[in-house]
Amino acid sequence: MKYVNELSDGEKLESVFAATEKQLKKTRAGKPYLSLRLADKTGSVESVAWDNAEGLALKFEKGDIVAVRAEVGSYNGNIQLTVKDIKKVQAPDDYLSRILPTTDRDVEAMFSELKAAAQGVGTA
Numbered sequence: 001m002k003y004v005n006e007l008s009d010g011e012k013l014e015s016v017f018a019a020t021e022k023q024l025k026k027t028r029a030g031k032p033y034l035s036l037r038l039a040d041k042t043g044s045v046e047s048v049a050w051d052n053a054e055g056l057a058l059k060f061e062k063g064d065i066v067a068v069r070a071e072v073g074s075y076n077g078n079i080q081l082t083v084k085d086i087k088k089v090q091a092p093d094d095y096l097s098r099i100l101p102t103t104d105r106d107v108e109a110m111f112s113e114l115k116a117a118a119q120g121v122g123t124a
Contacts, residue, residue: 001014001015001016001098002015003015003040003041003042003043003098004017004038004039004040004042004043004044004045004079005042005043006042007045007072007079007081008072009072009073009074009079010072010073011071011072012069012070012071012072013068013069013070013071013072013081014067014068014069015040015067015068016040016065016066016067016068016089016095016098016099017038017039017040017065017066017068017099018038018039018040018063018064018065018066018099019036019037019038019060019061019062019063019064019065019066019086020037020038020039020044020062020063021035021036021037021062022034022035022036022057022060022061022062023035023036024053024054024057031050032053032054033048033049033050033053034048034049034053034056034057034083035047035048036048036049036083038066038068038081039099040098040099041097041098041099041100041101041102045079045080045081046075046078046080046081047068047070047080047081047082047083048080048081048082048083049082049083049084049086050082051084056083056085056086059086059087059088060086060087060088061088064088064089064092065088065089065092065095065096065099066086066087066088066089067086067087067088067089068081068083068085068086069083069084069085069086070082070083070084071084
């Protein structure tokens, strides 16, 4: 599984993201397509599904954590995913560490720094 910041034009992808935006739209010719934004802890990427857009749209809701099979391409100079299949994951809590930002710093050390700073407030 890859993160958004690791995507390269031309590769095929199977990964897990949060669906932060979801809209069923129509092309100028009237054909439905799915426009969405997929995100993880490293960023987000515009994504589209051209085939079976209505069927894919029924498989998940905005805000769901989804498993995606897609091809990475580019549009207007930005990375874009062309979604081939998408589905809501059954155990979303298992993927929260992929979706939510985290720190590389020691959490206990940061908490100690915060307590020390709080103790210094109002003592002057």
